[in-house]
Amino acid sequence: MFGLHYKLERTAIGLVIAIIAVASIGGFVEIAPLFTIDETVESDPDMRLYTPLELAGRDIYMREGCYACHSQMIRTLRDEVDRYGPYSLAVESQYDHPHLWGSKRTGPDLARLGGKYSDAWHVAHLINPRDVVAESNMPRYGWLAETILRSDDLGLHLRAMQRVGVPYTEEMIANATQDAHAQANPAASTTQGVTERYGEETNIRAFDGDPQRLTEMDALVAYLQILGQLTDAPFQTAMED
Structure with a gap:
């Protein structure tokens, strides 16, 4: 040899x-x-799309490097399923460009984070993580609550996603800015348009507690609250298993 x-x-x-x-x-x-x-690879005809606000929150999540410490992929190992919930399916990431599966867990996996905590908890956690998790070594992101979200270009963000295969309609693109403001302001007269375009289960509320301003905190919390909620496929698979 x-x-x-x-x-x-x-x-x-x-x-x-x-x-x-x-x-x-x-x-x-x-x-x-x-x-x-x-x-x-699984398919799910009922897979929901990110709203413009949630997509903006995802961009902030990437901008701040959150993916470096948090994964968004639950493996099929028993201890992971017991801790985080049903293991991740490929269909959950079909509209993610890029995907944020990650592999490092300085912090916990976030694949099933949506709905686990209240909006107020997330806001407090982002402003000062140690106020809610004493042993946390996560940096503070308090400025997000003071930074107005740029929303005039959200239609362009949706257009970019459309070009790589995400099925955003022309109506969704045209109303992106309006829908972002309406999702974070339940009293707005345009909230009905949000549910018509993105579904009745869309979260519509003042995520940062102030419906009069659309902040980067609104966007990030809206994104965190939708993680694991875009499809029921993982939970259906878990029941079958």
Whole structure:
């Protein structure tokens, strides 16, 4: 075996061919499963879309590097399911560009965070994490509550997502800014449009406690409250298992 290796090392062309052959095996192992992707990845016709406000919150989540300490993927291991809930399915991330599965957990996994805590808890936690979790080493994000969310370009954000396959309609794109403000202000006359476009289960409330201002805190809390709530598929799968 070593004799063959030594001979290959002395022959440049032979060594190159051997490297290509070995690399091809690895490439085939990675590529072959993609030919059966339609059979292996779940689908859910009732999958909900991120609202403009939730999408803006997701952008803030990425901007602040939250994905570096929090994963959004529950593995199939028993202890993970017991701690966080049903394991993650591929269908849950079909509208995520990029996906935020992550692998490092300085903080807990957030895949099933939506609805677990109140909006007030999230606001307090983001302003000063140690007020609600004494041992937390998470940085403070209090300025989010004082920073007005830029909303005039939300239609462009939806347009970008549409171009990579997210089924946002032209109506959704045209009303993106209005819908973001309405979702965080239950008294607004345009809230009905939000539920018509994104579904009756859409969270509509003043996420940061102040319906008169649309802040980055509103957006981030709206996003956190929808994590794990876009589809019921994982819970249905858990019941079947």
